[in-house]
Structure formats: C-alpha cells, structure tokens
Amino acid sequence: MRTTKWLVPTLYIIFLMLPIYWLLSMSFKSTNEILGGFTLWPREFTLANYAEIFTDSVWYNGYINSIIYVSLNTVISVLAALPAAYAFSRYRFLGDKHLFFWLLTNRMAPPAVFALPFLQLYSAVGLFDTHVAVALAHTLFNIPLAVWILEGFMSSIPKELDETAYVDGYPFWRFFIRIFLPTIAAGIGVAAFFCFMFSWVELLLAKTLTSVAAKPIAATMTRTASSSGYELGLLAAAGSLTLIPGAIVIYFVRNYIARGFALGRV
C-alpha cells in the first residue's frame, strides 16, 4: 500500500495535464498542420500564432480588459465583504442568519437566468460596455463567497483581540485596519484568490455586458471561429495565454489554500 500510494495522484495529474499539453502543443502548430492530420507534437514549430496575438490590438486589448475588470471586481468584492464578514463573525443582529442565507442564494443564481435582465439594467444606468459593469455584475456571486470565506477566518480569531484593543483605547476603524486586517491576511489572500478565479473564468455575463470597449479575452476568442473557418492554432495560442494569470495567482497563494479551507467555512 505505502509504495503505490503516489500512483493515484500521479495518474490524476497526468490526466489533468493531457488536455493542457494538447492545447500548448497546438498553439505552436500552424492551423494547416492541425487540420492536416493527427500529430502528437508540432512538426513545424512556429511562434506565428503568438506573434499575431501580441501585435493585433484587438487581441491584446482583450487580455487587458479582462485583467482590468477582474482586478476591479476582486478589490470591490473584498473591500465590501470585509466589514460584513466582521459583523457576521462578531455580532448577533436582527435577521443575521436570514441575511447570510440570502447572500448565499445569489451564489446559486444561474447566470443564464440573469443575462438578459443584466443587459437591460446596465444599459439603463449607462454602464453598458464598461469595465465597471462587468466588475459590478460579478460581485453577485463573488461577494457572497468572499463573505463566507472571510467570516470563517475571522471566527477563528479570538474575540479577546478586539476587546484588548478597545481597552487600549483604539477606535474601531483604527483597530480594524491596523490590527485586525494584518491578523487575517491569509484569509484575505484566499478570498481574493477565489474572487479572481471566478471572475476570470466567467464568460456569459462578461460577454453579455460588453461589446467593444471592455470586451473580455474569452469573448475575443470567438473571432477565430467566424473569420476564414476555424483558426485553431490562433485559438490554441490565445487559450494557452489565458492559463498564465491563473497559474501566477495560484503559485502565490498555494500555501494559504489548504489552510484557508481548513479554517474557513468553505
């Protein structure tokens, strides 16, 4: 048993990596080679697909747009969730449990249900096709998640910390920012990671709420389908590039993830 234990995770990781390998390998092939037949690795190694993405403003603007609204969403979600999570973890107040469940129900709302009303709502307030619109729309499912995670982290901090600070004469906000936030830095990291992740991977709402100026990269990728058939090489290169931000973020928070889950309610 002991000696073969590593086999399960190893096989699983190989299973996970195969499609990713295939995507990367295609991104270095020309579309002709991809369509020409099955090749396990690129026969004529080419960087042309990447060159096209980095020189065409429509392509690289897609990445910039995505990163702008994802970052904005992460900041808004975490900032709004921090005081709320503190309230849930420290106080009992009128309707607190119902409010908590109501927040969670929004995590359950299928985006397909909301796509059309969102379009009308954000057009009505004049935010259609802006980064702010997508960032705000994504708070629908990210704020509940951030509150949930942060509440778990905060509840693991003993209340004596707050009380000692008040005895020492700290006003609430000074205590909150100077003492409390640094104590739960790991939790903030985990919450930010999940907000980043869910905003980065979501497409339906992001696509519905934008047309040109704030179009996300994931929506730009549909371009390859319409022009001159499927440009698979280009599509694969664009897809490969979308892996990078996620990989960077997960590398930074890798040590907090397991701890975050264990402490938090998630």
Place this chain on the structure above:
Amino acid sequence: MNKTVNNRAWFLVIPVVVLVAFNALIPLMTVVNYSVQETFGDNTFFWSGVTWFEKVLRDDRFHGALGRQLFFTGTILLIEVPLGVAIALTMPKKGPWVSVCLVLMALPLLIPWNVVGSMWNIMALPDIGLLGYTLNALGFDYNYTRQPVSAWMTLITMDVWHWTSLVVLLAYAGLVSIPEAYYQAAKIDGARPWAVFRYIQLPKMKRVLTIAILLRFMDSFMIYTEPSVLTGGGPGNSTTLLSIDLVKTALGQFDLGPAAATSLVYFLIVLLVSWVFYTLMMRNEES
C-alpha cells in the same frame, strides 16, 4: 463563539447588501415581471397570470432538459466526490510535493470556461484530436458530434477533469486539519486503514464534503458555457441541459415569458435543494 447582540452591526453589512441587492433584486424582479406577462414584441405587455408557469411545467421540452440536467448532476457528483476523496487521501501530507500537487491540480479551475469547452472540443475531434484519434485508433467507434453516447461521455469526462480538483482541495483541507495525535492513538489501538478512514478521516471531512457537494451541485446545475461550446446541446437535443435550453428560448427565440417562467422554476429548484443542504449542515455544526 458567543456573539454580542448589536443591531448597529447592520451598518457594516450595508455595502454588501446594497451591491448584491442592486445585482440580484432588480434583475430578479425583471424576470418575475416577464414571467407573468404576454407580449407581441412591440413593447406592449399584457397580464397573463400564471399561464407561462402552467405551460412550462407541462412542457415536454422542459421535462427533457430537467431530466438530462438531473442525470448530469447526479453522475458527476457520483464520480467526482469519491474520486476527489480518494486522491486527497493519497496525496502527500508534507514536503515539497504538496505545493507541486496543489498548483498542478488547481490549474483546470483557473481556465476560462469557454477555453475549457474549446480545448475539449478540439481534443475530442475524431480525426485530428488527441482523445478522439486515440480512441478510434484503439478500435472504438467514437464521434461526439454524431453519437449521443459519445457526446455524454465527453461531457462528463470534461466536467470530471475540470472540477474534481475542487473536491480534492476541500477534502485535503479537511484531512490536514486532523491532529497527528489521532493517528497515533489509532495506531496504538491497532486500527486498520478502513477503520481510520471510517471513524477518523470521514467524520473530520464531513463539513468540507457537505460544502463540496453543495458547491458542485449548484455549479453543475447552472453549467452553461462548457457544454454549449463543447457540443452546443447536440447531437440533436441529447446534451441540452437546463441553461442551454433556457438561453435558446430567451435569446434565440426571444420568448421572454416562457424563458422567464422557466428561469424561476429552475432557480427555485436550486434554492430548495441548497436550502435543505444548508439547514442540515448548520444543524450538524450546532450539535
């Protein structure tokens, strides 16, 4: 933790309530509004009461989509949860390999959903894709654009590939929170691996597993982008899940009334199941 009763805590919650209410209540009211009205597309609306709801609840198309959705969600839960637990149990607990495992396993979670769809779409192509070509070379008759069975297998494999890691991460987090002393005690008592799993590891993972099942239920029930890119609901209607059906009605045919009624029924199902789960979870936590 004993909490202080303090209604001023509401002030701390206001930003969240305002943001979420703006995004949730207004669109929800719009949906409710459409669901009880009839329109001929010229922006005039007539009150139609619950006709749309009656129609949707009797509609074969809705029943079909709901049935496929339940089958999909049930299947992926049955595969992903045991598989995720098994992987978490066999993962290294300390050392440099932990980071490697965590980073590699989390990677699929961070890929935009339409990229996941296109990746699998291309990879499963029978003539030029890695998966499709290999399967056919091994003698299987596999073509997901024509055979419903192949399409379903591809869809489920894709979801297992995409989301099992979430269960792994959660289960793993539950496992590492078990103090080493528990295992030592079990060892002294001469407990077998199965007993250790049944009486130490499983109870400790109960809470995180409930959350994992809840999250996977909600997310798989509202899945849209990946299957719509992978199969587009085809061949025929064989993989048309609820969301895909809904978007076809709402944006494809612009039948706002039926689409809105379907949305609400759909939302209520998710809400009901999640509420039952949530209540059970909270009860467990309090006891």
